[in-house]
Amino acid sequence: MPQPPLLVPELVGAAAAEVEPLRTACEQAVGRLRTPRWHAVGVDEDGPAVFRPGARGNVRGYGADVPVSLTATTTTAEHTEHTALPLPLLVAGWLRGRAGAYAVVGELVHPSTTPSDCLARGKELADELNGDPAADWAVLVLADGARTRAVPGAGRVDERAAGFDGAVATALADADALAALDPMVAAALGAQGRAAWQVLAGVAIGSGTNWAGELLYSAAPYGVGYHVALWQAR
Numbered sequence: 001m002p003q004p005p006l007l008v009p010e011l012v013g014a015a016a017a018e019v020e021p022l023r024t025a026c027e028q029a030v031g032r033l034r035t036p037r038w039h040a041v042g043v044d045e046d047g048p049a050v051f052r053p054g055a056r057g058n059v060r061g062y063g064a065d066v067p068v069s070l071t072a073t074t075t076t077a078e079h080t081e082h083t084a085l086p087l088p089l090l091v092a093g094w095l096r097g098r099a100g101a102y103a104v105v106g107e108l109v110h111p112s113t114t115p116s117d118c119l120a121r122g123k124e125l126a127d128e129l130n131g132d133p134a135a136d137w138a139v140l141v142l143a144d145g146a147r148t149r150a151v152p153g154a155g156r157v158d159e160r161a162a163g164f165d166g167a168v169a170t171a172l173a174d175a176d177a178l179a180a181l182d183p184m185v186a187a188a189l190g191a192q193g194r195a196a197w198q199v200l201a202g203v204a205i206g207s208g209t210n211w212a213g214e215l216l217y218s219a220a221p222y223g224v225g226y227h228v229a230l231w232q233a234r
Contacts, residue, residue: 001026002193002226003042003091003142010064018221025217025228030095032230033138036102039129041199042088042142043192047108055106057085057093068093070104088142088196095140104140109199111192118195119179122202130207141200143193145225146186157223161189165218165225168197172229173213179205191225210234 007023009016016023030038053071060066061084068085070093085093089106096104107125109118129137145168146161164185171177178201186194204211210233217228 001029001095001140001142001228002144002224003088004144004222004224004226005059005062005087005091006222007091008059008062008064008066008094010066011059011062022217022219022221022226022228026095027098029216029228029230030099030101030140033099033101033140035136035138036100037135038092038096038101038104038138038140039125040089040092040104040106040140040142041125041196042086042092042106042108043111043195044086044088044108045110046086047110047113049108051085051089051106051108053103053105055085055089055093057090059090059094066094068097070096070106072096072100072102091142092140109195111187111195113195115179115181115183115198118198119202119205122199122204123206124202125199126203126206129203139200139203141196143196143227145189145191145193145220145227147190147224149220149223149225158189160185161225162220164189164191165220165227168225169215169218169227171197172215172227172231173211176201176205204231 006012006019056069058067145165148158148161178197211231212234214230
């Protein structure tokens with residue numbers, strides 16, 4: 001799913017109704033995850049980095065005092081305060097709270113990570129999660145599409161953006177197609193989410209499981225491609 005701050009109602013005020021379809025799709029997707037423990041993968045310039053469930057943050061940097069946490073309960077021993085929790089993990093923590101999930105491990109990959117390295121990390125992550133005897137895990141991928149879609153009042157527009165996002169929407173049901181996304185085109189369109197999607201492709205391939213994808217939302221309400229999909233084992 002995408003990572004726009006506008007998912008948080010307190011940040012958008014009267015415009016909350018405009019993004020309700022997107023928010024509803026995101027909440028529907030996380031509400032259908034079969035485990036209360038998530039491994040979230042997002043893209044950020046600070047990557048690679050890992051944030052453990054004790055991490056907390058606040059969306060106040062985007063205009064409202066709304067605290068979020070990567071865990072439902074935090075003991076003194078495991079608590080670490082992150083006042084600048086990166087946006088993908090702020091959104092993951094906020095969604096965790098909405099879904100009532102227990103804990104999120106947050107992982108960031110750098111936007112320039114090559115497709116081969118993304119796939120390798122995804123396969124490695126599949127092995128790590130499958131080998132955890134203590135709990136089942138869901139993988140939550142936070143990724144925005146092209147930032148150059150045509151909307152009234154938008155800035156730079158690239159005619160390739162709609163086609164790119166259409167391909168992503170289709171590829172969210174096909175791990176091989178996600179793996180084939182062109183990093184150069186994605187970078188030109190501002191689609192940093194490419195790296196996280198290709199980690200997802202590696203997880204799917206490395207898990208040895210056949211996945212059925214369900215696209216819940218795909219649109220560009222503010223000139224940025226947003227996609228929400230749910231993958232479940234066949």
